[in-house]
Amino acid sequence: MARVREVYYYDHGTDFGLSGFAGALAGRTGLRLDEGVTLALAARRAADEDVPLGRDVRLLLDSGLPDEALHAVWLAAVRRRFDPAEEGTDVRAWMRRVSGACPPRALERDPYEERSLDEVRPTVAEDELRGVVAAEIAANGAGLARAVAVPDAVPALLRVVREVDADLGLRLFLRVAKSYSVPLGKESYDRLTALGRRLAYPPDAVHEGLEVHWPPLDPGRRDLGVGRFGVQMLAAVFRGTDWHHEGTVRENILRVFDADHGEVPGSYAAVLLEDVRRLLDSALSDEAVAALWRAASRRVRVTGEDEFDADVRAWLERVAGECRAHLARIDPCYLPYVSSARTELAEPVLREVREAARTDVAEVRAVAPVLEDVVTTVDPDLGFRLLLQLLSAYAVPVTGARRARLLELAERLGYGPEHVEDHLPDPAN
Numbered sequence: 001m002a003r004v005r006e007v008y009y010y011d012h013g014t015d016f017g018l019s020g021f022a023g024a025l026a027g028r029t030g031l032r033l034d035e036g037v038t039l040a041l042a043a044r045r046a047a048d049e050d051v052p053l054g055r056d057v058r059l060l061l062d063s064g065l066p067d068e069a070l071h072a073v074w075l076a077a078v079r080r081r082f083d084p085a086e087e088g089t090d091v092r093a094w095m096r097r098v099s100g101a102c103p104p105r106a107l108e109r110d111p112y113e114e115r116s117l118d119e120v121r122p123t124v125a126e127d128e129l130r131g132v133v134a135a136e137i138a139a140n141g142a143g144l145a146r147a148v149a150v151p152d153a154v155p156a157l158l159r160v161v162r163e164v165d166a167d168l169g170l171r172l173f174l175r176v177a178k179s180y181s182v183p184l185g186k187e188s189y190d191r192l193t194a195l196g197r198r199l200a201y202p203p204d205a206v207h208e209g210l211e212v213h214w215p216p217l218d219p220g221r222r223d224l225g226v227g228r229f230g231v232q233m234l235a236a237v238f239r240g241t242d243w244h245h246e247g248t249v250r251e252n253i254l255r256v257f258d259a260d261h262g263e264v265p266g267s268y269a270a271v272l273l274e275d276v277r278r279l280l281d282s283a284l285s286d287e288a289v290a291a292l293w294r295a296a297s298r299r300v301r302v303t304g305e306d307e308f309d310a311d312v313r314a315w316l317e318r319v320a321g322e323c324r325a326h327l328a329r330i331d332p333c334y335l336p337y338v339s340s341a342r343t344e345l346a347e348p349v350l351r352e353v354r355e356a357a358r359t360d361v362a363e364v365r366a367v368a369p370v371l372e373d374v375v376t377t378v379d380p381d382l383g384f385r386l387l388l389q390l391l392s393a394y395a396v397p398v399t400g401a402r403r404a405r406l407l408e409l410a411e412r413l414g415y416g417p418e419h420v421e422d423h424l425p426d427p428a429n
Contacts, residue, residue, distance in 0.1 A: 017052030019171035022077035046102035054102030069156040076153035079179040129166035178209040219274040220339030222414035230275040235296035266330040273323035295367040
């Protein structure tokens, strides 16, 4: 019978179960932990609906793992912050007490919730998961062995994966790596985040606290995880007059930067700064830049608090300043630069812009000549993304044939298909 897996992100926003409990203990400050404190904290987490904590503990208790392996895994996960042996008990006896503090229970759900969760429930086979997780631990085994101050922690983790539960083994491996700041490469990080998505983990369960060796920042990267980025995303954030519901002007600028979970830190700020610098350094007139911004963001001239971008060049300089400040915080050694423009794609992008000029939407027709100038004198890549923003913002009908062309252009520019698919209206029949 196939295993029924949980949709963890539905009930948890960060790490959970035994790995989350270990992280909470390792992160506590103040006096040394004792058994009574750990049991009280476990009971509190269980009362706060951390049902996986008791389940994880019982999986280990019911397994055939020797006490030495259980002890090694626990000490590594909690960074030796609490050792049952120092309390005069053994690890299995302590886990039995934790199990008692976290009795088995099922969360009450209505039938609609159950049906919705069943539609997105992970279907990863246990044998496949064991192999993938064991391979990831083995790939990082040397780094773990050097950093983790617990003998035999790596073999013990592998035994949890192979003999107990691969899901639990993965989370404990991540917790050990976080506890000892074991550096992981970007390739390993990408595999782990992809695996976390397959297992319906909340994103923070993987990346929060993980030490990653990131490659250098590259403002020319286009394979970013979120469909919109750069000025295109800035326009979407400040669309119309609804932006103030999300915070101040500065807070909304920072929202553009917050999309880089899973990417090289600072990626979205670097791309936005590049877009802004291209526009500011271009020969476009102030009127043209203003028309382009107001069309892409669907903003009308207003007064008072909403008039933060009345002078669009001054507004873009403000955005550039926030980008530079953010990048200085993220990577003080990074020197912003503008990557080479993708001029070889000017003609196909220009054809799509000229087709947009024939639309029935007056706002798009009016700004199409400016968009042509962006493609021919600034950067075809930026012109293409602003075209997509206009098509999206004004719900311009897009035929199947045109969508196919846009998808092909996106691929040639290095974007993922979601950059087009997530932001265009459905194809016209």
